[in-house]
Amino acid sequence: MKLFRLLTARRSAPLARERLQILLTHERGTTGSSGLIAMLREDILRVIAKHVEVAPEKVEVRVEHGDEVAVLAIDVEIPEAAARAATPRRGGWAA
Amino acid sequence: MAEVIVVTSGKGGVGKTTSTAALGAALAQTGQSVVVVDFDVGLRNLDLVMGAERRVVYDLINVANGEVRLQQALIRDKRIETLYLLAASQTRDKDALSEDGVRRCIGELQGKFDWVICDSPAGIERGATLAMRYADLAVVVTNPEVSSVRDSDRIIGLLDSKTMKAAKGERMEKLLLLTRYDKVRAGRGDMLNIDDVLEILSIPLLGIIPESEEVLRASNIGAPVTIANPQSAAARAYADAARRLNGESVPMTVPSNRQTLLNRLFGRRAA
Numbered sequence: 523m524k525l526f527r528l529l530t531a532r533r534s535a536p537l538a539r540e541r542l543q544i545l546l547t548h549e550r551g552t553t554g555s556s557g558l559i560a561m562l563r564e565d566i567l568r569v570i571a572k573h574v575e576v577a578p579e580k581v582e583v584r585v586e587h588g589d590e591v592a593v594l595a596i597d598v599e600i601p602e603a604a605a606r607a608a609t610p611r612r613g614g615w616a617a
Numbered sequence: 618m619a620e621v622i623v624v625t626s627g628k629g630g631v632g633k634t635t636s637t638a639a640l641g642a643a644l645a646q647t648g649q650s651v652v653v654v655d656f657d658v659g660l661r662n663l664d665l666v667m668g669a670e671r672r673v674v675y676d677l678i679n680v681a682n683g684e685v686r687l688q689q690a691l692i693r694d695k696r697i698e699t700l701y702l703l704a705a706s707q708t709r710d711k712d713a714l715s716e717d718g719v720r721r722c723i724g725e726l727q728g729k730f731d732w733v734i735c736d737s738p739a740g741i742e743r744g745a746t747l748a749m750r751y752a753d754l755a756v757v758v759t760n761p762e763v764s765s766v767r768d769s770d771r772i773i774g775l776l777d778s779k780t781m782k783a784a785k786g787e788r789m790e791k792l793l794l795l796t797r798y799d800k801v802r803a804g805r806g807d808m809l810n811i812d813d814v815l816e817i818l819s820i821p822l823l824g825i826i827p828e829s830e831e832v833l834r835a836s837n838i839g840a841p842v843t844i845a846n847p848q849s850a851a852a853r854a855y856a857d858a859a860r861r862l863n864g865e866s867v868p869m870t871v872p873s874n875r876q877t878l879l880n881r882l883f884g885r886r887a888a
Contacts, residue, residue: 533806538763539813546770546817 559583566596574604619727622734622862623752624794625776627768629739631760632796635832635842637736638666639852640756642841643859645700649731652691655705656748657738658714664704667694668839678706680725681718687725696844701730711744723751741771746779753782754790756823760797761809769793769818792823794858799828800871824858825871826851 563583570576580599585592600608624637634657641653654677655663664670675690680703687703694700703726706713726733737748749755755776759769773791782789795814802808815822827850835845843852843859850872857867 535803535806535809535813538809539817542763542766542817545767549767549770550774 559585562594566598570598570600574600574608576600576604619730619733620754620862621723621727621752622732622754622756623737623749624734624756624758625737625745625749625772626758626765627739627741627745627772628760628765631758631765632794632826632832633739633758634662634666634736635836636756636758636794636796636826636855637663637734638841639843639855640859640862641732641734642694642697642700643843643856644732644734644862645694645697646843646856647859647863648699649863650699650701650729651732651734652701652703652726652730653734653736654703654726655736656714656744657736658705658709658711658744659707660738661705661707663736664692664702665839666836667702667841669694669702669704670839673704676704676706677722678709678713678718681714681722683718683721687722687729696840711738711742711747714744714747716747716750719747720751741775745772746775749776749780751781752789754792755780756792756794757818757820758794758796759814759818761795761799761803761811761814763809766809766814766817773818773820791820793818793820794823794826796826797828798825798871800873822869823861824854825869826854826858827871827873 563581566583567576567578567581570581576598582595582597584595586595622640624633624640626633634655637653641651645651653663653667655661656677657663658678661676664673669692672692675685677690679685680687680690690703692702692704694702723733723735735748735752738744757769757772757776759765776789776791777783780789793815795811798811799808803810811822811825829842829849829851831846831849831851832842835842838845842849843855846852847856853872857870857872860867
């Protein structure tokens with residue numbers, strides 16, 4: 523019975539490790555040590571929410587460090603309908 | 618001038634108080650003067666683990682608020698004469714502790730001892746941030762388990778932002794103390810292993826404390842495990858960690874419980 527269990531048991535530690543790595547990469551971004559990213563994210567979310575309904579988890583703010591400059595990258599995923607409404611129609615009224 | 622250490626973790630029950638007592642006793646056993654300070658106001662337990670629960674008259678709050686002199690509140694250990702305890706208050710709450718009071722108290726302790734070891738409360742609120750505020754070095758106590766690792770990661774973030782060192786733009790030194798480690802289960806892939814935790818948290822390792830029945834036995838009798846049973850695997854691991862704090866280079870091993878064939882046969886564990 524014990525041998526059977528040994529043979530069939532799935533190792534759980536690799537899964538724990540993987541889950542932690544994914545989770546912490548995300549959490550470090552939102553509760554980062556400087557707090558700057560968290561604050562920016564809050565403000566950006568608030569500004570966008572005034573005009574478009576957006577889920578908090580769809581707003582990603584991160585700092586990408588290059589060789590000479592750091593880039594503040596902001597990714598916001600908005601609903602397709604809102605995106606269509608936001609895109610100016612070509613051709614105007616005449617079309 | 619003392620080195621001020623905070624023993625912290627975020628998560629409760631991972632072994633902060635056990636580790637504070639064991640490291641404090643191990644450092645004091647080398648003849649250096651050590652004070653262990655309980656910051657867990659309202660839920661004090663370091664006094665109990667140290668076996669001094671009936672000798673607490675004044676506490677950290679009394680000293681921080683200037684109500685008594687430090688000498689009146691310090692409790693000298695009955696086994697090691699260079700080891701002292703400053704207990705937390707059991708009746709007040711954490712708001713009774715002021716940042717200014719803590720600064721003055723730590724400052725005074727630094728002048729009197731070689732080591733000041735602050736036992737942080739669990740959580741990330743005021744009590745925990747005050748315990749880490751004036752520390753030179755943090756010992757992050759972590760169990761090889763997902764919730765403990767996640768909370769340690771959070772605490773590392775706080776150590777880099779909420780301490781005086783961080784405020785002054787200096788680097789806060791952080792060391793990992795992996796507790797309740799089970800070499801056999803980690804080897805089988807049923808428990809996060811040392812490399813997993815080190816890779817995720819990416820801070821240097823201070824020591825690996827094996828899961829041991831001796832830890833509970835030591836707290837039952839009110840003695841740091843390094844005093845209660847110095848030969849036990851956990852005590853030897855704490856003693857090694859204390860030597861590393863002291864600047865010695867000690868090979869990183871996981872001490873194991875010595876098992877004789879007879880003990881194995883009868884399913885008993887030797888100390």
